[in-house]
Structure formats: structure tokens, C-alpha cells
Amino acid sequence: MEDLQRNQTTAQQAESLEDWEVNALRDHELHSSKYFRLLESRRKLPVSLRRQEFLDTYHNSQIILVSGETGSGKTTQIPQFILFDEWASGKKVACTQPRRLATTAVATRTAAELDVPLGEEVGYSVRFERKSSKLTRLKYMTDGLLLSEASKDRDFSAYSCVILDEAHERTLNTDLLMALLKMATSRRSCLKVVIMSATLNIEKIQSYFPGAATFEIPGKVHPVEIHYLSDSTPRYCYCAISVVQHIHQNMDEGDIMLFLPTSGDIEMVCSILRKKYKNLTVLPLYSALSRAKQQEIFDDSEYRKCIVATNVAETSITIDGIVYVVDSGLEIRPVYNPRLRMSSVLTCPISKASAKQRAGRAGRTQPGICFRLYTEETHNTCFIPSAPPGILEGELASQILLLKVMGFQSVGTFDFIDPPHPEVYLCGLQDLCAMGYIDDEGTITSKGRIAARLPVHPKWLNAFMEGQKNGCLREMIDLAAISSTQHPIFSRPPPARFAADIAHRRFACPLSDHMSQLNALHAYESAMKTDKRLSISQWCFDSFLNRRALGEVVRIRDQLLASLQQELAYTKEICGFEDAEYDAHIRKTLARSFFYQCALKHPHSHATIYKTVHEGHTAGIHPESVLSREKQEWIVYSEFVSSGIPYLQTVTAVDPAWLIDLDFFQDDSLPKTADGGFKQPLVKKSLDKARKKKDEEEDLISFEELELKATPLVKKSLDTVWKKSDDVEEDLMSFEELDLKVI
Ligand SMILES: Nc1ncnc2c1ncn2[C@@H]1O[C@H](COP(=O)(O)OP(=O)(O)OP(=O)(O)O)[C@@H](O)[C@H]1O
Numbered sequence: 090m091e092d093l094q095r096n097q098t099t100a101q102q103a104e105s106l107e108d109w110e111v112n113a114l115r116d117h118e119l120h121s122s123k124y125f126r127l128l129e130s131r132r133k134l135p136v137s138l139r140r141q142e143f144l145d146t147y148h149n150s151q152i153i154l155v156s157g158e159t160g161s162g163k164t165t166q167i168p169q170f171i172l173f174d175e176w177a178s179g180k181k182v183a184c185t186q187p188r189r190l191a192t193t194a195v196a197t198r199t200a201a202e203l204d205v206p207l208g209e210e211v212g213y214s215v216r217f218e219r220k221s222s223k224l225t226r227l228k229y230m231t232d233g234l235l236l237s238e239a240s241k242d243r244d245f246s247a248y249s250c251v252i253l254d255e256a257h258e259r260t261l262n263t264d265l266l267m268a269l270l271k272m273a274t275s276r277r278s279c280l281k282v283v284i285m286s287a288t289l290n291i292e293k294i295q296s297y298f299p300g301a302a303t304f305e306i307p308g309k310v311h312p313v314e315i316h317y318l319s320d321s322t323p324r325y326c327y328c329a330i331s332v333v334q335h336i337h338q339n340m341d342e343g344d345i346m347l348f349l350p351t352s353g354d355i356e357m358v359c360s361i362l363r364k365k366y367k368n369l370t371v372l373p374l375y376s377a378l379s380r381a382k383q384q385e386i387f388d389d390s391e392y393r394k395c396i397v398a399t400n401v402a403e404t405s406i407t408i409d410g411i412v413y414v415v416d417s418g419l420e421i422r423p424v425y426n427p428r429l430r431m432s433s434v435l436t437c438p439i440s441k442a443s444a445k446q447r448a449g450r451a452g453r454t455q456p457g458i459c460f461r462l463y464t465e466e467t468h469n470t471c472f473i474p475s476a477p478p479g480i481l482e483g484e485l486a487s488q489i490l491l492l493k494v495m496g497f498q499s500v501g502t503f504d505f506i507d508p509p510h511p512e513v514y515l516c517g518l519q520d521l522c523a524m525g526y527i528d529d530e531g532t533i534t535s536k537g538r539i540a541a542r543l544p545v546h547p548k549w550l551n552a553f554m555e556g557q558k559n560g561c562l563r564e565m566i567d568l569a570a571i572s573s574t575q576h577p578i579f580s581r582p583p584p585a586r587f588a589a590d591i592a593h594r595r596f597a598c599p600l601s602d603h604m605s606q607l608n609a610l611h612a613y614e615s616a617m618k619t620d621k622r623l624s625i626s627q628w629c630f631d632s633f634l635n636r637r638a639l640g641e642v643v644r645i646r647d648q649l650l651a652s653l654q655q656e657l658a659y660t661k662e663i664c665g666f667e668d669a670e671y672d673a674h675i676r677k678t679l680a681r682s683f684f685y686q687c688a689l690k691h692p693h694s695h696a697t698i699y700k701t702v703h704e705g706h707t708a709g710i711h712p713e714s715v716l717s718r719e720k721q722e723w724i725v726y727s728e729f730v731s732s733g734i735p736y737l738q739t740v741t742a743v744d745p746a747w748l749i750d751l752d753f754f755q756d757d758s759l760p761k762t763a764d765g766g767f768k769q770p771l772v773k774k775s776l777d778k779a780r781k782k783k784d785e786e787e788d789l790i791s792f793e794e795l796e797l798k799a800t801p802l803v804k805k806s807l808d809t810v811w812k813k814s815d816d817v818e819e820d821l822m823s824f825e826e827l828d829l830k831v832i
Pocket residue numbers: 134157158159160161162163164165166198286287310404405406407408409449452453454
């Protein structure tokens with residue numbers, strides 16, 4: 090019956106099918122009625138009206154820059170035009186997105202528009218998640234994944250066309266892809282590149298790709314009215330709540346999308362709105378939420394929806410029904426300081442490009458209104474045109490190593506659209522050299538080649554090698570996987586911080602945050618294995634652990650194990666939980682692998698202040714650390730962060746005796762003042778003390794050794810000692826004899 094109806098629909102509408110789709114797609118005669126419904130709306134999009142003009146430009150140029158209003162159909166339609174145009178080539182079309190959520194959402198939409206199951210002709214690939222097959226001809230993917238494919242195939246030979254979408258974001262990965270594609274197009278004349286955005290800086294990109302054609306899509310889908318505040322306010326959360334309240338109580342039907350900078354702000358605003366309105370479906374959206382929670386924003390709701398999001402929802406996403414956008418004008422942005430080797434996240438005003446993208450989440454399926462919680466003057470005078478490129482904002486060690494392994498010896502002269510800051514570049518080189526991944530000439534070493542192939546930051550290879558020596562390779566792999574997830578495994582939602590801290594205590598190891606993380610991961614894994622009846626979501630919820638992050642850790646760990654089996658002769662761990670030295674082995678391995686991230690406690694301060702060993706920068710221990718109230722002399726830290734105050738984060742107490750034989754801690758290597766003295770005399774003093782202690786320990790003779798060398802007199806006194814210890818053993822009471830009383 091359903092088939093009959095389908096065929097009737099097809100018969101009625103066959104003429105309306107696009108010829109290019111009819112010829113290319115399989116089983117076209119079985120298109121569903123949904124296909125024809127979507128086709129009707131697709132045809133009205135500004136980009137559809139200019140399909141032939143786009144294809145003419147595409148045929149005449151190798152590189153095309155496409156700009157057009159948000160919602161005009163760039164992300165969903167242009168890849169389809171190219172797919173059918175290139176169908177005969179037998180190669181694939183890639184379309185990159187900066188974010189995972191957008192990648193999966195647009196792939197789902199495009200597959201629905203083409204009436205094919207997701208994962209067949211249209212698929213997607215994001216880190217650790219793939220829905221594609223041999224049939225896939227149009228692949229939406231994150232820019233990071235295409236970059237990792239490019240590291241194995243610099244010619245992009247599987248593709249006839251690569252589309253870089255949302256290029257205005259200038260992520261580090263997109264910039265690297267632009268450079269690699271520029272070179273690949275000069276080698277492969279049949280490779281085409283399309284660069285798209287609603288807010289593209291055409292002049293900048295055209296000066297990088299001289300001769301690139303431009304294609305502009307005029308027209309909007311629906312108008313969006315913009316409203317500004319007449320006076321600025323620093324209390325953006327309260328202002329946002331008032332505006333949502335006003336919309337909900339006084340304005341026509343339509344869902345609301347509110348943009349706030351941090352997940353903390355989002356949870357706070359959501360809980361206030363939920364308490365106030367039972368007839369409003371309030372949904373948070375930020376990257377740390379589980380995939381299922383994120384998908385809820387696309388579900389239908391009985392009531393008006395209010396989605397409260399960070400900039401994860403800023404580009405590419407269409408949520409049917411959004412009429413109102415409320416924009417706080419703020420976002421958090423990572424900043425890297427190469428001198429301190431410190432990264433911080435700052436709450437900053439967004440760019441004009443972001444403001445346009447946010448407003449563009451309305452007006453996609455109907456006219457919309459955007460309330461900007463800042464004045465028009467602020468927008469015009471304080472907002473920069475577009476966000477600074479990612480290459481100017483982060484550390485570069487892994488990118489330099491990636492380029493080196495791809496055969497670019499001189500990364501300093503690499504043709505970047507915006508070259509990195511020389512200090513950040515030098516800092517990356519120094520780090521790679523200290524890790525032994527490049528030599529003094531800047532040539533990649535064999536160790537560096539292995540490190541570049543790992544699916545985690547290359548710095549972890551040293552930890553794996555050291556871990557293998559100390560019998561804790563498995564633990565290092567777990568820690569590498571934990572450090573590579575986008576989100577912390579410990580969840581501390583702002584309204585329940587206190588409860589979360591109490592729940593986390595059962596995983597805490599007093600000497601190490603790294604060990605505490607391992608404890609949480611191992612507890613999660615045994616909960617998964619042992620109690621089948623227990624809902625693991627509930628277990629994670631009760632333990633304040635982020636299930637999504639833990640799931641990701643397990644996936645990264647498995648991938649790492651597979652690649653390490655090839656790269657290192659991976660051996661099973663020799664040190665088990667029951668080993669008395671279990672903790673010490675792990676702490677020692679961390680100390681010896683990340684020796685350049687050690688810090689020493691400053692003895693004269695009231696507060697616990699540490700100084701990093703090499704650069705001598707001062708910082709406290711992050712308040713969330715198990716060591717924040719401890720007074721350990723030496724620590725190794727994973728991150729140097731700042732949120733106003735500089736903090737060392739994820740720290741472990743270490744024994745300086747583990748470090749004293751390393752070159753880095755020899756007198757010659759310690760930083761000196763202009764007059765030749767030690768820049769940090771306390772470090773020198775503490776290392777000398779550790780050396781002396783070690784020498785003294787080595788001088789001590791064990792009882793067994795003493796017995797071998799003993800004179801008759803010494804032998805007599807030894808016999809007395811042995812006898813005494815036998816007596817003590819006999820006197821010991823058994824456990825039962827103790828008759829312990831349970832109080
Ligand atoms: N999931 C969806 N539900 C309903 N309509 C959709 C959906 N996805 C896309 N559309 C429709 O298709 C239009 C084009 O979307 P598309 O993402 O291709 O636009 P775009 O030009 O790439 O926008 P942006 O610059 O914001 O990424 C939307 O304006 C909307 O009308």
C-alpha cells in the first residue's frame with residue numbers, strides 16, 4: 090500500500106524531479122513524499138535560483154569563494170550541485186565544518202533532502218564517529234578529520250572537490266587545509282576547492298588564492314529584524330532572562346534561541362527559566378553535553394522551546410521553528426601566552442561576523458527577530474570584523490610536527506594565510522626539541538615520526554616509553570586519553586558544586602589529580618562490567634562524572650592501544666593495583682616524562698605558591714585539585730591556566746630524586762642570571778639535597794650485605810637483632826585474638 094502511494098506520488102510529481110538527481114541517484118523512482126516536500130522548499134532558496142550560474146563559475150575556475158546570506162542554502166545545496174556535477178568522476182566531495190554538532194546535523198538534513206539513508210551516498214565523519222560507507226560520495230566532516238586524512242595523502246586524491254565551509258572562523262585546521270589545498274591544486278588540476286561563508290573576508294582570501302573566482306548569492310530566505318539595547322549592561326544573564334520573559338509573555342508563537350558565553354551561565358539561566366515557566370521547554374546546548382542531550386534541541390515540543398546555547402549553535406545549524414534570537418554579544422575564547430606557556434579562556438565580546446551568524450539562526454524557515462543585548466554603537470565601534478585566526482591563538486607544537494612529518498622541513502617559511510607569531514613558533518620548536526622529536530637542525534627524528542602519528546598530543550609518546558619501563562604503560566595510555574577529551578571527566582555543574590566535590594572524594598588520591606582521574610575511569614569501567622542491572626547513566630549522574638567524556642576516553646584509549654601495538658612493541662603492564670609501588674610508578678613516570686612542567690613550592694609564602702622550574706613563573710594550585718591544600722615540595726602539572734589568577738592544573742606530587750639524573754636538572758642546564766648565578770637558587774638547593782639524600786641511601790648497607798661482610802663481633806649483634814624480631818613475631822596476636830569490636 091505504502092509502495093503504491095509512493096508510486097502515485099512519484100507519478101504525479103515525476104516531472105518536478107531535478108534531472109540531475111534522477112540520473113545520478115539509485116532507485117529514484119521510489120522517492121518518498123517527504124522528498125518532494127523538501128524539494129519544494131529547496132527550490133525557493135536563493136542559491137537554488139542561481140544553480141546554473143554557480144556551475145558555470147565552478148566549471149571555469151579551480152578555486153571559488155562563495156558568499157551569501159545565512160540560510161541561503163550554501164551548506165546544504167552547493168555540495169549537492171557539485172556532487173551531481175562531479176558524479177561521473179567517481180570521486181568524493183568533502184564539505185568541512187568547524188564543529189561536530191553542525192557536521193552531523195547538516196549531513197542528516199542533506200541525506201533527507203536526497204532521500205537516501207544517512208551513511209550511504211551522503212555520510213559524515215567526526216572524531217571517533219563515522220557514518221559513511223563505500224557508497225558515500227558526499228562526506229561532511231570536521232576540518233580536523235580532513236586534516237588528518239591529508240597528513241597521509243597530501244594530494245587529496247580521493248576527492249574531486251573539497252568545500253571549506255564557515256571559513257570566516259579561520260580555525261587552525263581550516264588555515265592548514267587552505268595551505269595544503271593551495272599546493273594540492275597546483276599538482277592536481279582536476280581538484281577543485283570551494284571556500285564558503287556568510288561573512289567571508291573575500292579580499293583577504295583572494296589575495297591568498299590569486300585568480301580565485303568569487304560567487305555571491307544575493308537575497309535572504311526571510312527577513313530578520315534587529316533590536317539593540319539603548320544602554321549597555323554588564324548583567325547580561327539577568328538582561329537575557331528579562332528579554333526571554335518578555336518574548337514568552339507578550340510575543341507571537343515561535344521558539345527562542347539565547348546565546349550566552351559559558352556553560353555555567355547557561356545552566357544558571359536554564360534553572361531560573363525552568364522554575365519560572367512550566368509552559369516553556371528550556372534546553373541547554375553546549376559542547377560538554379551528551380550527544381543525546383544535544384539532539385533534544387531538534388525534537389518537537391508541546392510548548393514554546395527556549396534553547397540556551399554557547400557558540401556551538403552559531404553556524405550552519407537550522408532549528409525549525411526558531412523565530413527569536415537573543416544575543417548576549419559574548420563568547421569565551423582561548424588565548425595562549427608563549428612566554429608563560431600558559432593558556433587561558435577569556436570572556437570576550439564577539440565579532441561582527443559572529444553577531445551576524447547568531448542573528449542568522451532566525452529567519453531560516455520564517456521571518457525572525459534578533460534582540461542584541463548591547464548597543465548599536467558597541468556593535469559598530471567595539472566589535473572587531475571577524476575573530477582572530479586560530480593560528481594566532483594557540484600553541485603549535487603538534488601542528489609543526491604534523492607539517493614536518495608531511496615533509497615540510499622549513500615550517501617557518503610555510504605559506505600560511507596568516508603566519509604564526511614567531512615567538513609561538515619558536516616555543517613550539519623548543520618544546521619539540523626538548524621532547525626529542527626534532528634534532529638541533531630541526532629535522533624530525535624517528536621518535537618524532539611515531540609521535541606525529543598518535544591520535545593524541547605528541548608529548549604523550551615520551552610518557553608511553555617511560556611508562557613501559559616502569560610497568561605503567563596502560564595507565565599512561567588512560568591518562569593520555571583522558572587529557573584528549575574535549576571535556577573534563579569530573580562534572581561540577583554550578584548549582585551542585587558542593588555535592589559534586591563530595592561525590593568526587595571517593596576517587597581522590599591525596600597525592601595526585603592524575604591518579605584521581607585514573608580511579609574515576611577504573612571505577613566507571615568496573616561499573617560498566619560488574620553490575621548489569623545498574624543504569625550506567627544513573628551511576629555517572631550520582632558520581633558527578635561526565636558519561637560522554639568517559640565514553641570518549643574509552644574510544645580514544647582503544648584507538649591508542651591499536652596504534653601503539655604497531656608503533657611500540659606494546660607489552661602488557663607488569664604493575665598491578667596490588668603492587669605497593671603502584672602509585673609511585675605512575676607518579677615517577679609522569680615526573681620523568683613531563684619534567685619540563687615541574688614546579689617547586691615557594692617556602693616563604695603563606696598561600697601555597699609554586700614557581701615553575703625553568704621559566705620561574707609563579708602560580709597557585711587550582712582550587713579543584715586534590716593538592717590545593719597540600720604542601721608538597723615538588724609537583725608536575727599538566728596545564729598552566731589563567732582565569733584572572735594563574736593556576737597549575739591537574740597536578741601530581743613528585744619526588745625530586747626521580748628527576749636528578751635528567752639532563753634538564755643538571756647544573757649546566759638550569760637557567761642562569763647574567764652574572765652566572767642560578768636564576769632559581771631554591772631549585773638548585775632542593776636538587777642538591779635530593780642528590781645528597783640519594784647518595785646517603787646508597788651508602789647504607791642492608792642486613793644481608795652486612796651479614797656477608799660481618800666480623801664475629803658484628804655477627805653476634807646481628808644474631809641478637811634477628812632473635813628479637815622472631816620473639817616479636819611470636820608475640821603478635823592473630824586477627825581473631827584481637828576480637829575487634831564494631832562500634
Ligand atoms: N533541519 C532543517 N529543518 C528545516 N529547514 C532546514 C533545515 N536545514 C536547512 N533548512 C533550510 O535550508 C536553508 C538553507 O540551509 P543551509 O544550512 O544550507 O544555509 P547556509 O547558507 O549554509 O546558512 P549558514 O551560512 O547559516 O550556514 C535554511 O535556511 C532552511 O530554510
